[in-house]
Amino acid sequence: MTFQLTIRRQAPDRGAYWQTFELEIDPSLTILDALIQIKGYYDGSLSFRKNCRNTICGSCAMTINGRSALACQQSIRAELANSPVPNQIAIAPLGNLPVLKDLVVDMSAFWQKLSAVNPYVSTAARQVPEREFLQSPSDRAKLNASGNCILCGACYGACNAVEVNPDFVGPHALAKAARLVADTRDSETDQRLEQYNTASSGVWGCTRCFNCNTVCPVGVQPLDRISEIKQAILARSTTATRNLDRPLRHRQVLLELVKEGGWVDERQFGLRVVGNHFRDLQGVVSLAPLGWRLLRRGKFPLRFEKSAGQAQIQAVITALQQRQPSSKMGVHREGFTPS
Numbered sequence: 068m069t070f071q072l073t074i075r076r077q078a079p080d081r082g083a084y085w086q087t088f089e090l091e092i093d094p095s096l097t098i099l100d101a102l103i104q105i106k107g108y109y110d111g112s113l114s115f116r117k118n119c120r121n122t123i124c125g126s127c128a129m130t131i132n133g134r135s136a137l138a139c140q141q142s143i144r145a146e147l148a149n150s151p152v153p154n155q156i157a158i159a160p161l162g163n164l165p166v167l168k169d170l171v172v173d174m175s176a177f178w179q180k181l182s183a184v185n186p187y188v189s190t191a192a193r194q195v196p197e198r199e200f201l202q203s204p205s206d207r208a209k210l211n212a213s214g215n216c217i218l219c220g221a222c223y224g225a226c227n228a229v230e231v232n233p234d235f236v237g238p239h240a241l242a243k244a245a246r247l248v249a250d251t252r253d254s255e256t257d258q259r260l261e262q263y264n265t266a267s268s269g270v271w272g273c274t275r276c277f278n279c280n281t282v283c284p285v286g287v288q289p290l291d292r293i294s295e296i297k298q299a300i301l302a303r304s305t306t307a308t309r310n311l312d313r314p315l316r317h318r319q320v321l322l323e324l325v326k327e328g329g330w331v332d333e334r335q336f337g338l339r340v341v342g343n344h345f346r347d348l349q350g351v352v353s354l355a356p357l358g359w360r361l362l363r364r365g366k367f368p369l370r371f372e373k374s375a376g377q378a379q380i381q382a383v384i385t386a387l388q389q390r391q392p393s394s395k396m397g398v399h400r401e402g403f404t405p406s
């Protein structure tokens with residue numbers, strides 16, 4: 068069949084532009100096959116990465132019809148069926164990474180952020196007296212999902228948090244971090260959880276947009292792995308540390324306010340999170356300029372109306388809390404930065 072492949076092209080000496088190729092090709096083949104045909108028969112200067120051609124090496128991740136995907140995994144027929152433009156497929160480089168040429172991006176930040184989470188089993192754990200470190204099948208099974216990662220970068224390219232916050236280490240790095248937290252051979256779990264428990268670079272920097280889960284080609288489900296780290300952090304916190312951590316307080320206050328009124332009373336939100344329920348006077352004072360601006364522009368509600376369904380919402384939250392009595396707030400420590 069004949070169809071059009073429109074490719075976002077770019078070179079150091081030329082700005083970005085779209086170029087369209089008309090191809091005669093079997094639609095059961097992959098997007099990568101189409102790119103190889105263009106490079107072989109139409110334009111040898113087209114640049115893209117590939118190696119295994121079989122969803123193993125992770126090198127062919129790019130943006131296909133607006134979403135991150137592996138070119139060797141997507142069939143032409145399926146992409147045409149979902150394409151917003153009839154008989155045309157749009158290909159662009161991965162998002163959130165600088166373009167070197169055409170579909171080849173500079174992955175340096177991706178690797179540096181992976182390295183920032185210390186992605187190796189601790190050295191101490193390798194000093195075992197016997198020949199091997201035994202794990203039970205159930206302990207090993209906890210590593211399966213994150214162990215599937217082929218470091219393709221699809222999740223990183225689609226991550227909303229990375230797009231607005233360059234400090235955020237990214238879903239790939241936190242999926243790897245979750246693997247180390249769950250690994251029974253590792254002896255640095257406490258230090259790791261302390262390191263990942265940060266508002267900007269760590270797990271609390273994730274906006275829970277679900278993009279990483281949607282695009283991951285091998286089922287790592289990075290958001291689920293991030294949630295596992297959060298649960299481990301929450302499970303470690305104590306009453307003594309409860310009120311020190313702003314990211315965790317943010318989560319707790321949201322829940323409190325929804326339980327109290329059915330939705331979030333924004334007037335209370337800042338005072339309880341930033342002002343720590345009036346315990347942090349500096350935090351309370353820091354809210355004054357914002358409060359004044361809102362008041363002047365008529366955006367500071369003087370009354371708060373509870374939601375009509377508040378009683379039902381309260382019942383649902385109470386029932387869930389009774390099922391999870393160990394959920395607590397935790398402590399926030401200093402962050403980490405990519406090397």
Ligand code: SF4
Nearest residue numbers: 216217219220222283
């Ligand atoms: S988590 Fe999935 S999408 Fe992200 S780098 Fe690993 S394999 Fe790719």
Ligand code: SF4
Nearest residue numbers: 226273274276277279
């Ligand atoms: S869920 Fe979190 S980590 Fe995943 S893409 Fe969205 S912001 Fe990024």
Ligand code: FES
Nearest residue numbers: 119120125127139
């Ligand atoms: S070429 Fe290896 S994953 Fe696509």
